[in-house]
Amino acid sequence: MSLWLLLAVNSVTLGGLLFLLSAGFSLIFGLMRIPNLTHGSLFMLGAYFGASFVIRYHLPFWLAAILAGLLVAAFGGLIERFLLRRLAGSEQAQVLVTLGISFMVADFCLMVWTGDPISVATPPGLVGAAHIGALIFPIYRLAIIAIAVVIAAALWLLLDRTRLGAMIRAGVDDPQMARVVGIRVSRLFTIVFCLGAGLAGFAGMMGAPILSVYPGLDADMLPLALVVVILGGAGSLPGSLVGSFIIGFLYNFGQALLPELAYFVLFLPMVLVLVLRPQGLFGRPVT
Amino acid sequence: MSGKRVALALALLALLTAPFWVGGVYYVNIVSQILIYAVFAMGVNILLGYAGLVSLGHAGLFGIAAYATAIALSAGLPHSAAILVALIATVAGTAVFAVLALRATGIGFIMITLALGQIIWGLAYRWISLTRGDNGVNVVARPEILGLSLASAEAFYYATLAVFLLAVAVCAIFVASPFGASLKGVRDQPRRMNALGYHVWGIRFCACLFSGLLTGIAGILFVYYTQFISPQSLSLTSSAEVVLMVISGGSGTLLGPLAGAALVVVIKNVASAYIERWNMLLGAIFVAIVIFMPEGLVPGTTRLVRRLFKGRAARAAEDARP
Numbered sequence: 288m289s290l291w292l293l294l295a296v297n298s299v300t301l302g303g304l305l306f307l308l309s310a311g312f313s314l315i316f317g318l319m320r321i322p323n324l325t326h327g328s329l330f331m332l333g334a335y336f337g338a339s340f341v342i343r344y345h346l347p348f349w350l351a352a353i354l355a356g357l358l359v360a361a362f363g364g365l366i367e368r369f370l371l372r373r374l375a376g377s378e379q380a381q382v383l384v385t386l387g388i389s390f391m392v393a394d395f396c397l398m399v400w401t402g403d404p405i406s407v408a409t410p411p412g413l414v415g416a417a418h419i420g421a422l423i424f425p426i427y428r429l430a431i432i433a434i435a436v437v438i439a440a441a442l443w444l445l446l447d448r449t450r451l452g453a454m455i456r457a458g459v460d461d462p463q464m465a466r467v468v469g470i471r472v473s474r475l476f477t478i479v480f481c482l483g484a485g486l487a488g489f490a491g492m493m494g495a496p497i498l499s500v501y502p503g504l505d506a507d508m509l510p511l512a513l514v515v516v517i518l519g520g521a522g523s524l525p526g527s528l529v530g531s532f533i534i535g536f537l538y539n540f541g542q543a544l545l546p547e548l549a550y551f552v553l554f555l556p557m558v559l560v561l562v563l564r565p566q567g568l569f570g571r572p573v574t
Numbered sequence: 575m576s577g578k579r580v581a582l583a584l585a586l587l588a589l590l591t592a593p594f595w596v597g598g599v600y601y602v603n604i605v606s607q608i609l610i611y612a613v614f615a616m617g618v619n620i621l622l623g624y625a626g627l628v629s630l631g632h633a634g635l636f637g638i639a640a641y642a643t644a645i646a647l648s649a650g651l652p653h654s655a656a657i658l659v660a661l662i663a664t665v666a667g668t669a670v671f672a673v674l675a676l677r678a679t680g681i682g683f684i685m686i687t688l689a690l691g692q693i694i695w696g697l698a699y700r701w702i703s704l705t706r707g708d709n710g711v712n713v714v715a716r717p718e719i720l721g722l723s724l725a726s727a728e729a730f731y732y733a734t735l736a737v738f739l740l741a742v743a744v745c746a747i748f749v750a751s752p753f754g755a756s757l758k759g760v761r762d763q764p765r766r767m768n769a770l771g772y773h774v775w776g777i778r779f780c781a782c783l784f785s786g787l788l789t790g791i792a793g794i795l796f797v798y799y800t801q802f803i804s805p806q807s808l809s810l811t812s813s814a815e816v817v818l819m820v821i822s823g824g825s826g827t828l829l830g831p832l833a834g835a836a837l838v839v840v841i842k843n844v845a846s847a848y849i850e851r852w853n854m855l856l857g858a859i860f861v862a863i864v865i866f867m868p869e870g871l872v873p874g875t876t877r878l879v880r881r882l883f884k885g886r887a888a889r890a891a892e893d894a895r896p
Contacts, residue, residue, distance in 0.1 A: 322681045324688075373865065378681050379628055380864045383821065386630075386814050387860030394854040506810055510692040513685050547703065550696025554689060558674055561686065565677045 289423075294539050300428040300497065302535025303435030307490035308508060309515040309527045310442060311483025317459045317522015318479050320378070321371055324385040325363075326487055327509030328392035333359045333488025334500040335396050338405045348410035356489030363484025367477050389505060397502050404501035407492075431493055438486070439528055446524060455479060459522050511538070514557045520570020529568060589735055593728045602727045603799075608832070608839045609731075609738040610795045615819040615831030616745055617788030622817065623826030624749065625781045626761035628684050630813045631671065631691025635786050637698055637808035639664040639793025644711040644803050645704065653717035660794050661787070667694075668786025672779050679764075691813050698805040710804030713797055724798070734795055741788060746828055748784065757781050815856065822863050 312326045333355040340351035366388060374380040413427040446452035457465040458472050466472050491504075498504065515534050519526025533556060541552035560567060593602050614636060621627045642663040646656035675686040698705045705711065716724040724730045748754050759767045760777050768774050797803050806812075815838060823834025841859075846852050 316681075320681065322685055370861070370865070378684075382628060382630070382681070382684050383817070383864045384861050387857040387864070390811070390814070390853045390857030390860070394851050394857065398851065398854075506692075510689055513689050517685060517689065547701045548697070550693050550700060553696075554693045557689060561674055561677045565682075 290543075294543055295536075296424055296428055298536040298539040299532065300431050300535070301538055302532035303432050304490050304494045304497075305511055305515055305531035305534055306435050306528055307438060307486050307493070309512045309519070309531055310439075310524060311486040312512045313516045313519065313521055313523065313527045314455070314459075314479050315483045316516060318455060318462075319371075319476050321381050322378070322385070323480075323483070324382060324509065325366065325389045325392065326483070326512055327505035327507070328389040329359050329363060329484045329487040330491040330494075330508045331396060331500070331505040332362065332392055333491030334407075334495045334498075334504060335400050335405075335491075336488065337492030338407050338495055338500050339400075341407060342405070348407075352489055352492035355492045356485040359488025359491075360481040360485030364477055364481040366484075367480040371480075372473070372476075389509075393502065393505055400500075402502050404499050405495075406499045407495040409496040427496060431497075434493065439524075442524060451478070511553075514554060516567070517557050518560050518567060520567025523567070523569040526567055526569030592735075593731055599727045602731050604839060604843055606727070606731045606734045606799060608836045609734045610792055610799055611816065611819060611835035611839055612832040613738055613741050613795065614789055614792035614816050615823070615835050616741055617785045617792060618816050619820045619825055619827075619831050620745070620748070620781055620785040620788065622820050623830070624754065624757050624761060625778055627675075627679065627778065627781075628817065629675070629687040629785075630684055630810065630817065631675075631687035631689075631694075632785075632789055632816060633808045633810070633812035634691035634694030635664055635668055635671065635789045636793040636796070636812070636816075637694055637803070637805075638667045639790035640797035640803040640807065641698060641705060641711065643794050643797045644713050647713055648711060657717075657794055661790050664790030664793065665783060665786055668783055668789075669779075671786070672782035676775060676778055676782070688810065688813075691808070691810065695805055695808040695810070698808050705805070708805065710802055710806075713801040713803075716798050716801070730799065734799070737791060737795060741791065742828065745788075749828065753777070753780070811853070811856075814860075818856065818860055818863075822859070 308326065308330055312323060315321055315323045315326075333352075336358050337348075337351045337355035340346040340354055341348055346354070366385075370384055370388070371381060374384060409427045413430050415426055416423045417426050417429065444452075446455060454465070454470045455475055457468075457470060458475050462472050491500075511534055515527060515530040518533060519528070519530030534553065537553050537556065538549070541549040545552055589605075592605050596602055596605060614632070618629060618632050621629050639660045642660035643656050646659045647653070651659065671687065671690055674690065675683050678686060699707060701707075716730060718724065719733060722729060724733050756767065756772055756777055760772065760774050764774050767777075796807070819834030819838050820831055821834070822837055823832065824830030838856075841855065842852060845855055
């Protein structure tokens, strides 16, 4: 019984991390039609930056996570401004350039932080387990869930209740018309790209105490983000949320019950969605 | 035209005599490797160059062929049966790939093939009872053809060359055929082709199968070449490498894949002797080619050379052309 519960808690935790990762991916894809294959690398870069801040400079965990997020956001902004901007509309070139950057980032990380996995200590104060009735929960995992919920709510407020959000939604729906009514879509692109990159970097550091930081983390996370977005529908925040939790559950239960076929189980819902509802659960049909 | 023929004849002569002038077994093996990757790149080129579909999952198909051969051999099947099993498995796998990935085109196709390629990588990595996980599967011996053993580097090189030349011939016929023309039509004007009564999905599906067949042949050659297959060969990096070969060589050209494969294999082997950061170089080449020479090295260089030799007036005329 407690095994199942633990698996469920782990699933929700992974779902929360995946949401932070895929929300940005989904927004970038929905708004800019850019399949940002660097997203896994941004996650890994955030984790490495954060780990360095904590281990080498003895910064507090959360400050390190936020700084890592900001640094990765700045890096994302540079990629968008200087490379992707020149390739607007040419999907093939965007895919190749983002893939090329992800190779360079992976090699850069290998060069700077070597191939040994780095483990990051759970932030003090969140170590140990909480007893709720007869049940025991690891506190740090509960904290991740809470943070993911808060960020999901903040993103929803941003997109649904603010002027910036309205502009982003207009840009997703109809970029040409948005330009016509005077929205500077190109500036939105940079903002959204930085936001998505920053969330990915922050998520990387938040996941570090659980997943640890190692070369190949990028290639582990990118397919998960892709599947979440295919499942939930590109450009849809609720889609990312639901997709993340579905994948979080499938990943953990698949690993526990069918370890050899875990990857297969993971991609099964994607296949079903593609066959039955190609635009994703919450997506709108693409013309 | 005759100049082109002379160049082709010289290239063929160079390939046929390669073991005698490259100087050593190591280099013969490098040329074999180039030819194997050229066949792989030709398979990817069918989709990328002629159907306009970028696949980032082809290393998975390559891996299906290699693993099927290795596993069938270790189960005790003879070489001919193992090769047959591998080809059938690869084409069947490609059919599943295509049915799923062709739900979309453009970015959707790229993302779905990437995810599917990662599934196969994950299976190779995790399904330890079948694939032995990270340890990989060994192939004990290379086959014999008509009593001739392919164990030596030279013999294997000539077998690979024969397969490569056959693949080039088949590709040339494929591209020049009415089907090839309809494939290019579907790439450029899918709606118009649909209105003309062509079955757009069916044409793309057949192109996928052909591409998968070539990829499978390359996978079988590869597993016999290295006599070993591990999940490493199925990674996203491998898929990306072969896409880089096609694009750098010039997609949609018959011999572009050979040029691209030669470039990547040579850089990889030469560069890795001097610097450790091969992936950094690969990424940088990727970014540079896409930004500065999006049409590929062969057409790009041809264009640059032509511009260099033409006068200013001719250059202006070339620029004015759409």
